[in-house]
Amino acid sequence: MSQTLAPTPEPGAPQHDPDELEGRAADARSRRGAWIALPPAAYLVLLFALPLVIVLVYSFATRGTTGQTILSDWNLLSYRRLFDPLVREIALRSVGYALVTTGISLVLSYPFAYYIATRSPRVRNVLLVLVMVPFWSNFLVRTYAWRVLLSSSGPVSQLTELLGMGQTRLLFTTTAVVLGLVYGYMPFMILPLYAAIERIDLGLVEAARDLYASGTRAFWRVTWPLSRPGVIAGSILVFIPSLGAYVTPEILGGSKTTMLGSYIVRQFLSARDWPFGSALSFVVMALMLAATLIYFRTGGRTL
């Protein structure tokens, strides 16, 4: 009713009503389904949004002299500290580690995913399950296992000693950290890559070859562009957790190279500076979210 009284009668007014009816029907349909969305919505609000709001509120608070958080004194001090050279150094280092980890994972995972995707369905499923087997045990336990493997009396070192190359000291080096990160996050690269490659019509590659493209050329002009959504999704899934990694640099790096994750934990558990820790966490999260959104907005399609 109110619609028809609107001061701007449009030329297409007669068609307006059926449109609106259809729209209402669609509204009703979606309203009927609304209750299904309740549990996930409640889940998101309670376990994601609310804690995030608490983090945000804390980031504006002040650290009291004995390390208690004073909520009544709001300020931007914690955010100002984000521009410290120390923070920049740690952030750059974390980004560096995350990039290297992502790069290595991509190079290792691509042939792997390609192999899986081109097997028969039965073999494929077996291989996919194998990729996930490590996740049946706790990540912390597996990282400690690496500590044994890499220690100077461990199997790697024994092997090099046997070959006359002397003891190797791998544990507590940057190599160990990158190794641990790649090991931990590579499955996140393999799976989206697999999903993307598996969807490619191999006939297109054949067509390229029929038109005298070399194998390399066919790969770069056909397979690679078509698998790009998987590459990007996988890279995001590896990059983000690597950037915030805490367990791996602490255990395999001997805590000698502070990454963002460790620095944040330290604010809570040793400096007792919750506001600064909150500000750090929040900014890292916001930057990640922004980067991911920009990617999706600029036409990225995944999975």
Add this chain to the structure above:
Amino acid sequence: MRKLIALGALLALLLAACSGGATSVEEQAGGGGDAAAQPSASEAAGSEAAPDSETVSCEPGETDGELVLYNWTEYIDPELVTKFTEEFGVDVIEDFYPSNEEMLARVQGGGSGFDVVVPSDYMVGIMIDQGLLMQLDKSAIPNADNVAEDFTSPPFDPELAFSMPYQWGTTGIGLNTTETAEDPEATWGWIFDPEKADGLDGQISMLDDPREAMAAALSYLGHPINSTDEAQLQEAADLIAETTDRLAAFDSDQYEDLLISGETAVAHGYSGDFFAAFDEAEDGDNFTYVIPEEGAVRWVDNMAILADAPHPCTAHTFLNFMLDARNGAQLTNWNYYGSPNSAAEEFIDAEVLEDPAIYPPEDVLENLQFIEDTGDAETLYTDLFTQAKS
């Protein structure tokens, strides 16, 4: 369908990764939620004066339910727990923490459900300031008379109004004598002196704790352990930075295992941890613990009752139980830390009493200091240490 499988798998992976890698994040979030209630407590307590909030009056030996004990890992002889249960007919529920700060984060918001906690010296001061501890009813703790004179008036709680000493020890260096020296000198030089540490590249570990690591460096430089002088702190941080290349790791949890397994030859750590590890090792004779002559950290852990303890009388009874002469001795004979209980001494094994690494001679004791809270300088300690590490 296949796409679905892949998606499902991915989800499973993400969940698995979260459960493994993100524990710290959960802790932070959980802690954050807890502490939302905290300002009201501190506001009610007033801004300056230490709040003498909760008091309770109990009879000696009185119990009002089970005991919920929040203690350091491997810090109480399980037989003592059994004995307490048998003697007073109450269950003991135990939970453990690896650092003072984690304990603080957990109890800060109130409602943690714990009765007794065992904070170290400086942390007692912080907890009193924040109104987290209950004033003790001394009449329910007659064994408080057993506390040795050294411990009756500590700087963090001068009248023992909120805490009773539990065990004490030192922070020093554990050494592999076959890799270093037959009878190694007691000096921080094993870590900081490039000549002394020559040939030990990558075989040294330091505690991953800003205050402890800085205390070691400050002592080596001849500065006070609780310095708030920025120049001194910077000097100490620079010293650690120069040392980092020689270090295998900064480690607070497994340094004694790394030492025993041969991964390291020099380890900065807590006295009792080393003794327990040397005791268990097959070649335990190849290791020794020294308290550096330049000075070192002496610490004392203390039993305290939380202001909102659900079973305050059982808690008092437990404090009294632990301060009993025989029980105190049993504790020391079990964990090799010094007992602050003077009455316990006659029941402590001679080998423990005569060990200068556990009960140092007077001239060594003189050089030991407690870590005290430095207020706003804590942030400086953490940042300088973080900078020095990388």
